[in-house]
Amino acid sequence: MFDVGPRALSVGIDIGGTFTDLVLLNGHGRMHVHKVLTTPDDPARGALAGLHELLERGGFEVRAVELLVHSTTLVTNSIIERTGAPTALLCTEGFRDVLEMRREQRYDLYDLFLIWPEPLVPRDLRLPIAERTTRDGTSLRAPDEAEVRTAVDLAVARGARSVAVSFLHSYANPQHEQTVGEIVRRGYPTLTVTLSSDVAPVMGEYERTSTTVADAYVAPVVRAYLARMQDELGRTGFCGQFFMMLSSGGAAAVATAIGQPIRLVESGPAAGAAAAALIGTLTGADPVLSFDMGGTTAKVCLIEGGSPAVVNEIEVARAHRLRRGSGLPLLVPSVELIEIGAGGGSIARVDVTGILRVGPESAGAQPGPACYGLGGREATVTDANLLLGYLDPSYFLGGELRLDSGAADAAIASLGARLGLTAERTAAAIHGVVNETMAEAARMHLIERNWDPRKVTLVAFGGAGPAHAASVARKLGIGRVLFPVGAGATSALGSLVAPLSFQHARSLPCRLSDTDWARVGDVLRELADRGRAALREANVSDNMIEIVREADMHIRGQVFEITVAVPDGPLGEQSAEEVRRAFGSIYRRLYSRHDPQADLEVVNWKVTARAPRRAVTLGGGTRGGEARKGERSMFSIEAGRFVTAAVYDRYRLAAGVSFGGPAIVEEREATVVIPSGGRVTVDQHLSLVLDLPGEPR
Amino acid sequence: MNEHAVGLDPADLAVVWSRLIAISDQMWLTIRRTAFSPIISTALDFGCGLLAANGGQLAMGAVGMASFNLALPTLARDILRRYAGRIHPGDVFIGNDPWLCIGHLDDVAVITPVFDGERHVAFVATVAHQANIGGALSHRRVREVYEEGVFIPNTKLYARGERNDTMFDQLRANVRMPDLVLGDLEAMVGANEIGAGRLLALMREYHLADVEALAAELQGRSERAMREIIRALPDGTYRSEGLVDGLEAPVHIKVSLRVAGDEIFVDYPDAPPEFPYGGMNVTETYTVVNTHYLLECALAPHLPHNEGSIQPLHVTAPEGSVLACRFPASVGLRHTFTTRVSSIVLAAIAQVAPGRAMAGYGTIQVAEAFGRRPSGAFYSVGMIGGGGRGGSAGRDGIGGFIYTSGAASTPVEYFEQVAPILVTERQWQADSAGAGEFRGGMGQQVSLRRLPGHDLPVGIRFTPSRRQVGAPGLFGGSPGSLTDATWNGRPITPDSDLGRDGLATIHSDDDVFRYHVSSGGGFGDPRARAQDAVERDLRLGLVTPEGARRDYRE
Structure with missing residues (x-):
């Protein structure tokens, strides 16, 4: 991807539930932050007005904006508030209730009366089609055009504006879904169509179907919204590139995002993690635990090697906000964020x-x-x-x-x-x-990745994060905490540093010892081509595109999958050994043991196409003058009593300044609490680097 | 600040209590990550807890199987009795006595005493359903626990850190899939080690020499809260009774629930005598923990549960009955029986707390496919599915409700990957729900055939639950549908392989095995069901026009 020149501007816009945050960055790393209220009836209005104000305040021209990256809660909200398009599901005959049967697992062992979210498609819009593909992709019975048409006619008569198609084993052979997709596109041009073999060609009919209907459900809304954003931006004279932040922590061209709108689902929180990753990278800290505490929840995310952990599946619209398993699963590559019911409110x-x-x-x-x-x-x-x-x-x-x-x-x-x-x-x-709750949840997250908390650096932001971070770090035995500038607009900043990238996955379950490498090679090539096509839509030239191939694998019998690198170049019998070795080393890191003879299975093959990360610096000066603006009495957890703390103005803390706790650092959106014994240094990116003393627990 | 017995004020207690639960949950997560068998990693059939040195319960995990946790103090006290003066640092105990533990040999406990130097200060414990414990292939015909697998009285698995190789060798020689089982046991030992380390760190941080007083304090708080809940219930004796599936014919189960002040007494009067075979007998320990679990679900779902919250609950069943069986009765399938009995208990609770009343639920059903691949390799996979939940005040039941187990269902695509089977149907069966003002959750219909092109025979193992008596309705609601099966369209007779042993074989691509999983019972008079609710079910195809006429119009 291109780098923005010093005079060129880039803008990140994050539309959240309550606030829309905007960040403007010039090529010298000088950051301007703006915060406006979200306009839920028409989120574009508030965002565009905010952009106008931000530019005006700084005296910038919209034409100088070369890059605009956008994250939004639009997709999540459409699903939670049920404001998407009426959607029909064409499914394999005999399997009409997949969405309602779910996985049948109770998410609360004691609650007899627990409820699930209503499926996005009601039963009278779930229409069976007589067709069947087997586990290896063999077609036993092809769909009949007349039957499909009858079903779609019925769907339209019942009000459907969007159609999802999800047939059994379509990950192994998409032919039947593609046939039906063609029939619908040809015969019903006003309907939106989503095929499960496009959006999530992986094994597991419930999760795949859930993802497919969610995509179909939000597609018309997202398309209308993005079309309007593009129009309005064009009208103001904006002529730069316009990208969308994805759930995976990558960014993509609007055209790509429109193709699979469900990928936008957790774009805001993913952008927050991307910002924490940037701060960690700039400071040279690895791994980093991103700690974002706001008004109602706190979110933590482990970042290893500069990249947030990405999982294959997330859940939205939970019946119980913090209960895993109570929502709608989506097979969307997503930054792994652990949400905790702990916030300022x-x-x-x-x-x-x-x-x-x-x-x-x-x-x-x-x-x-x-x-x-x-x-x-x-x-x-x-x-x-x-x-x-x-x-x-x-x-x-x-x-x-x-x-x-x-x-x-x-x-x-x-x-x-x-x-x-x-x-x-x-x-x-x-x-x-509240700190105990957050520390224990963070600990579980680290344990799942087998990290000793004492080896981790915390990056704290969000409205409440900086006031709690030191204490949470102490409980975990973490010795260092970073506080980036602009704690209140971190997601918007994160979207600006997210690399352009797009991942495609496909199930081709097989034992590693029994892999048809020629077929795997074909699948990986096809996935890579799709990834390249997505990046081309963002004007990335082919020679800049990096292709990363991976496999989700496990030991036969275990359910937890490990993502393992698949070697570049042609694949063959020798590849099995390489993959096995890679699996072994990750398995040992995660579980501290490994049986080299273990019977390994591959479930999914994945390819990520990505452009190089943008180089960004932060900093670029502070307001002059005395940073220490006074002192006040603050409770010291260590001493168990009130002590006198120095109070600093964040905007006057220049790089290189150093001071000890107890202290308080105030900025507009957040307050940093520095405990007794803590030592702060301001680094060149204006992050506060807090070192905590003492023997970690 | 030290006015409390433990030396911790409510503020510190809040942190300590939540830490103790978090430690149990960390142990649970460790096992889930490192265990090999799907029954642990997918079905989550295990639990973890912390106990004081006297066996009193300190905390149980928020996520583990409740009945497992409730049985841990009994086991710890047996160890204290049996090994008095012989418990040392580095010891790890193992045991699965169904009369002490939780009712069948498959559930194995691993208990580690925690030492601060040379001083025994606590126990950390885990119980998990093992992938196999040996014994007969089919539980249906066994007569005694001897036939059901390896019986392990509380024994040292490690002594002063030294591995008991004899124990491991014995297990290896007596269970199927020994690698899975031994691997899972090691995972449990490792999880205990982590729990012990964190518990000691917590004790040091809060300057606790022991945790007996802390356990008593936390239990006391849960107990007082539970007593308060019970005191609010009207005193009296509440009875319910009904038939549930037995061996060849239904058996009659009565429940008497007496609320007296702040205590509850549950008795199963006249419970039928032990079954002579078939593994459906229940030890008293398991009857007690299962009844505790039901009472807690119904009356106090949000209370922090521990040994304290069950103090006011007293459960009895006649000795030698199916609900308090004597050694060596067969107990392998005890859960299938208690699952059905639970509906009768809930019906008694419904009279005490009408706001928490729910009609009976259909039960979890497994159809297992097994056989050999052309390569000769053995495969086996279960199609797990839940019955319907009962209707309740203001709410229809939901289908696919697995209770009291915490397991998940099997995806069709996964099932077909393992077994050469074509599932041709898995969906709600119209008109199956128990009718009521608030109807039961739907029953599901599943059809299995052999995958075309696979010419080897495929075995099916199927033991229906709720085949004789459906989930009871409540307050005038109709009972739920029966679990049932057909082979090529014909009902399964008692003298067929499937009827007698629960085993059958698919020999031809034309064979169809079709079964129905029981729905939930209805709540309230069906004629009182709102017109628009009936119309909605009609529109959604959950009831047919004939069904609606039959069930909802006189």
């Missing part, structure tokens, strides 16, 4: 056993924490942070929202009375309990 309460609990219920933005003064009465994490001196009531969101300390004190004192604790002890406990 998390409510503290006394449970039936007389114990303090914090979250996962959140006061959200409305009524919000008690100290917002918007009617919230319950004590939240933000209230505790205010009482503990971590937040300045007159400098919250840069002073835009004045916090009511009295209301926070009252809420916490009343909770404390029920526990028999002072308000101060209660506030410290709320802070401690």
